[in-house]
Amino acid sequence: MVGIAAWGAYAPRLRLSRKAVTDANAWVAPNLRAKAKGERSMANWDEDALTMAVEASRDALGADDDRSAIDALYFASTTAPFVDRQNAGIVAAALTLEKAIASADVTGSQRCGLAALGQALAAVQGGAAKRALVATGEHRRARAASSQELDNGDGAATFVVTADAGAAEFLGRGSITDDFVDHFRGADGEFDYGWEERWIRDEGIVKLVPPAIRKALENSGLSASDITHFCFPSTFAGMSASLAKTVGIAPEAVRDNLALTLGEAGCAHGPLMLAHALEQAKPGEVILVAQFGQGAEALVFRVGDGVEDARPTRGVTGSLADRKVEENYLKFLTFNGLVEWDKGMRAEKDNKTALTTLYRNQDMILGLVGGRCRETGVVQFPRTRISVAPNNPAIDTQEPYRFAERRASVLSYSADYLTFSMSPPNHYGMIVFEGGGRIMMDITDVEPGEVDSGLPVRMVFRIKDVDEKRGFVRYFWKAAPDRGVLAKNNALAAE
Amino acid sequence: MAKGIRDKVAILGMGCSKFGERWDAGPDDLMVEAYIEAMADAGIEPSQLDAAWFSTHVDELGTGKGGTPLSIALRLPNIAVTRVENFCASGSEAFRGAVYAVAAGAADIAIAVGVEKLKDTGYGGLPVGNPGTLAPQIIPNGSAPGNFAQLASAYRAKHGVSREDLKRAIAHVSVKSHANGAKNKKAHLQKAVTVEQVLNAPMIAEPLGLFDCCGVSDGAAAAIVTTPEIARALGKKNLTMVKALQLSVSNGYESQYNGWDGSHFHTARIAAGKAYREAGIERPREQISMMEVHDCFSITELVTMEDLFISPEGQGWRDVLDGFYDADGGLPCQIDGGLKCFGHPIGASGLRMLYEMYLQLQGRAGERQLKDPVFGMTHNLGGAPASNVCSVAIIGQEGA
Numbered sequence: 001m002v003g004i005a006a007w008g009a010y011a012p013r014l015r016l017s018r019k020a021v022t023d024a025n026a027w028v029a030p031n032l033r034a035k036a037k038g039e040r041s042m043a044n045w046d047e048d049a050l051t052m053a054v055e056a057s058r059d060a061l062g063a064d065d066d067r068s069a070i071d072a073l074y075f076a077s078t079t080a081p082f083v084d085r086q087n088a089g090i091v092a093a094a095l096t097l098e099k100a101i102a103s104a105d106v107t108g109s110q111r112c113g114l115a116a117l118g119q120a121l122a123a124v125q126g127g128a129a130k131r132a133l134v135a136t137g138e139h140r141r142a143r144a145a146s147s148q149e150l151d152n153g154d155g156a157a158t159f160v161v162t163a164d165a166g167a168a169e170f171l172g173r174g175s176i177t178d179d180f181v182d183h184f185r186g187a188d189g190e191f192d193y194g195w196e197e198r199w200i201r202d203e204g205i206v207k208l209v210p211p212a213i214r215k216a217l218e219n220s221g222l223s224a225s226d227i228t229h230f231c232f233p234s235t236f237a238g239m240s241a242s243l244a245k246t247v248g249i250a251p252e253a254v255r256d257n258l259a260l261t262l263g264e265a266g267c268a269h270g271p272l273m274l275a276h277a278l279e280q281a282k283p284g285e286v287i288l289v290a291q292f293g294q295g296a297e298a299l300v301f302r303v304g305d306g307v308e309d310a311r312p313t314r315g316v317t318g319s320l321a322d323r324k325v326e327e328n329y330l331k332f333l334t335f336n337g338l339v340e341w342d343k344g345m346r347a348e349k350d351n352k353t354a355l356t357t358l359y360r361n362q363d364m365i366l367g368l369v370g371g372r373c374r375e376t377g378v379v380q381f382p383r384t385r386i387s388v389a390p391n392n393p394a395i396d397t398q399e400p401y402r403f404a405e406r407r408a409s410v411l412s413y414s415a416d417y418l419t420f421s422m423s424p425p426n427h428y429g430m431i432v433f434e435g436g437g438r439i440m441m442d443i444t445d446v447e448p449g450e451v452d453s454g455l456p457v458r459m460v461f462r463i464k465d466v467d468e469k470r471g472f473v474r475y476f477w478k479a480a481p482d483r484g485v486l487a488k489n490n491a492l493a494a495e
Numbered sequence: 496m497a498k499g500i501r502d503k504v505a506i507l508g509m510g511c512s513k514f515g516e517r518w519d520a521g522p523d524d525l526m527v528e529a530y531i532e533a534m535a536d537a538g539i540e541p542s543q544l545d546a547a548w549f550s551t552h553v554d555e556l557g558t559g560k561g562g563t564p565l566s567i568a569l570r571l572p573n574i575a576v577t578r579v580e581n582f583c584a585s586g587s588e589a590f591r592g593a594v595y596a597v598a599a600g601a602a603d604i605a606i607a608v609g610v611e612k613l614k615d616t617g618y619g620g621l622p623v624g625n626p627g628t629l630a631p632q633i634i635p636n637g638s639a640p641g642n643f644a645q646l647a648s649a650y651r652a653k654h655g656v657s658r659e660d661l662k663r664a665i666a667h668v669s670v671k672s673h674a675n676g677a678k679n680k681k682a683h684l685q686k687a688v689t690v691e692q693v694l695n696a697p698m699i700a701e702p703l704g705l706f707d708c709c710g711v712s713d714g715a716a717a718a719i720v721t722t723p724e725i726a727r728a729l730g731k732k733n734l735t736m737v738k739a740l741q742l743s744v745s746n747g748y749e750s751q752y753n754g755w756d757g758s759h760f761h762t763a764r765i766a767a768g769k770a771y772r773e774a775g776i777e778r779p780r781e782q783i784s785m786m787e788v789h790d791c792f793s794i795t796e797l798v799t800m801e802d803l804f805i806s807p808e809g810q811g812w813r814d815v816l817d818g819f820y821d822a823d824g825g826l827p828c829q830i831d832g833g834l835k836c837f838g839h840p841i842g843a844s845g846l847r848m849l850y851e852m853y854l855q856l857q858g859r860a861g862e863r864q865l866k867d868p869v870f871g872m873t874h875n876l877g878g879a880p881a882s883n884v885c886s887v888a889i890i891g892q893e894g895a
Contacts, residue, residue, distance in 0.1 A: 345616070361629060411649060412757035414647075414701050415641075416644070419636055419700075421636060428641065429645055440635060440750060474632060
């Protein structure tokens with residue numbers, strides 16, 4: 001059956017306290033105090049829609065780094081780092097997918113995440129693809145003291161779509177396209193420009209979403225009462241319950257839209273809610289996920305017997321649990337480029353990227369691929385013509401060797417207050433990998449005092465530098481504490 | 496095996512500029528300052544120089560590439576000038592070139608000059624360099640203190656030393672060098688400090704505070720070398736002889752192969768072993784009279800005491816706290832203040848270390864003079880612990 005074989009999700013670890021935001025802005029926007037509830041996910045300075053989508057995709061694909069079965073990739077986002085450089089290509093390189101795959105960036109509307117999923121399902125149904133990866137990610141910027149700043153969240157979700165999917169069977173889709181401009185962001189626009197909320201709700205969502213849902217149900221051969229999980233992202237209170245009532249979906253089917261825990265992650269939010277539903281649903285239950293955006297998109301799935309086996313390591317459940325509350329609103333503004341701050345002269349260095357060098361070393365830089373000597377088995381990074389093995393510097397014996405999914409730990413480190421960092425002090429150190437190899441690299445998602453020799457770490461795909469002069473984003477891998485291993489170690493120590 | 500350099504070359508004269516924040520001087524002025532002193536000490540004319548080696552590391556700051564900056568500043572008589580660069584060990588590299596030229600018989604008298612003008616950046620610390628096109632896409636956004644600070648975490652992990660004990664030991668390293676630097680009028684930093692000051696200083700790169708880091712200084716140093724025969728013919732007595740000159744360079748073992756533990760310098764151990772053999776030294780802890788090591792950071796000096804086989808592995812921190820390396824200790828180290836207080840104009844530092852050993856061997860170190868030194872050792876590092884070049888040189892009394 002065509003459907004979802006696996007899924008993964010990612011929300012950044014930082015959660016911005018909404019109260020911290022409304023307290024800071026109360027002098028200018030006292031009305032926002034009503035929104036001072038819960039927290040929103042907040043990308044670290046080195047995360048964006050693309051890096052989060054890579055993390056969600058790794059969660060979906062699992063620890064096995066043989067990804068040669070994937071033959072199509074869709075990357076959906078309205079906040080992708082590049083307008084003209086295929087973002088999906090960067091995702092593919094980070095995941096070390098094959099070169100001979102179809103790929104596309106899907107964008108332009110808040111429903112583009114579900115649209116990409118719909119396209120992938122159609123491609124597999126039609127036989128154009130056998131195993132498609134649909135990665136969605138969003139990192140929306142909003143003006144300081146706006147309600148969007150409080151409503152938005154950052155996150156990503158990924159699905160693997162196949163013809164023999166065990167997690168969820170695809171039943172039907174409904175799409176409505178209508179140029180209802182609730183908000184827009186022009187090609188060079190920094191922020192969204194939105195119209196009156198009451199109009200968006202009453203003339204937009206209320207009128208355009210139900211036809212999409214009805215069409216999806218009709219195509220599925222189901223009635224609204226068959227739906228056991230209804231996923232619909234909206235920042236309007238009670239919107240999904242009211243839509244459920246309109247179309248006849250049972251009130252208990254309406255799912256938590258994660259507004260209080262993550263905020264709304266744009267085009268990735270419908271996918272995130274779908275992932276969350278899959279993590280909690282039982283075989284046989286029916287999920288309807290819909291999202292609004294110059295029309296609407298609705299997809300219906302029946303949960304399969306293989307859903308348990310397909311459950312990802314992290315998922316939405318794990319992402320919700322792995323959180324660190326950030327009370328410092330200024331840090332959020334700084335990370336999002338909303339404060340002109342004194343970075344010091346050390347930040348004046350030119351970050352121009354040599355594109356020739358980048359391409360020549362693509363698998364190393366974007367895929368964290370090193371080498372393994374086929375004679376000695378010695379593993380090293382980077383791959384070189386002459387092996388580093390001290391007793392056997394064999395020549396031209398190295399085969400590509402992927403480091404990204406290998407467990408690792410810190411050999412030595414420092415927390416550097418001198419060098420420029422978007423989040424000082426900059427942590428970095430020598431990381432040694434199980435199975436061999438070592439890389440001196442940046443360490444991210446840590447606080448001073450958290451790192452020491454022996455700390456278990458995992459690799460994460462992150463922004464390395466931003467070339468603000470030319471608008472280029474440079475990516476590489478960093479080490480982050482492997483909190484799963486840490487938790488296990490702590491549990492063992494407690495016994 | 497090669498016979499080595501022992502006793503083939505003598506130091507004819509040396510010079511060293513005042514180190515520090517030389518707002519008054521450009522690289523040319525600094526080179527001239529060191530050159531005039533060295534030439535007066537050697538007692539020769541420019542026409543007697545056959546060849547020159549010139550070391551400078553940071554060419555982005557205006558000293559320039561090639562041999563011309565030296566030749567023009569000193570108005571050399573159109574002789575060969577070779578610019579060398581080997582990170583912070585560039586000065587030792589210039590000395591090596593000049594010594595080898597004399598030993599080979601290609602030059603009768605050769606000069607090595609090292610210079611660095613660092614204080615034209617507008618900010619503290621070393622200049623942010625240009626690492627090329629590949630490195631910035633993968634290496635951490637770091638600094639020299641951050642790279643060297645990593646020795647501390649690995650040393651603690653390997654030897655089971657507590658954060659507090661290690662921090663106290665490295666504080667003593669700096670306190671000792673400040674006490675020595677206070678007796679050196681050419682030093683950048685000439686004030687004594689207390690352990691409390693060091694421990695409470697602002698953090699630069701964990702666990703290194705401000706006083707764990709050496710001075711970032713402007714300066715130049717020069718050495719003129721010749722054969723012992725020519726030196727004697729020029730009327731020199733009590734010659735200071737080159738006993739060993741070794742350089743070991745990382746090949747990726749530390750940074751790419753899972754063998755190195757991060758707590759020491761692989762190259763330093765190799766260079767030191769070779770240097771002792773070349774100089775005929777069997778018991779360095781007893782035989783070496785004094786040394787100037789590459790104390791770019793206090794932790795570097797501490798682990799170096801073990802890498803040079805002076806302190807037993809894992810025990811260097813105890814020797815430091817026991818005062819073994821103090822001016823009145825068993826093996827005085829950084830008697831001129833070291834990089835810590837004399838300062839660290841990169842391209843000049845290796846020559847500056849030799850300058851102090853030379854003055855001591857000649858009995859001309861004034862207030863800092865040690866009693867009857869026989870062998871002086873210099874240890875000059877470049878790069879970072881995981882990838883570096885390490886020079887070890889030994890000079891000593893004629894006949895020793």
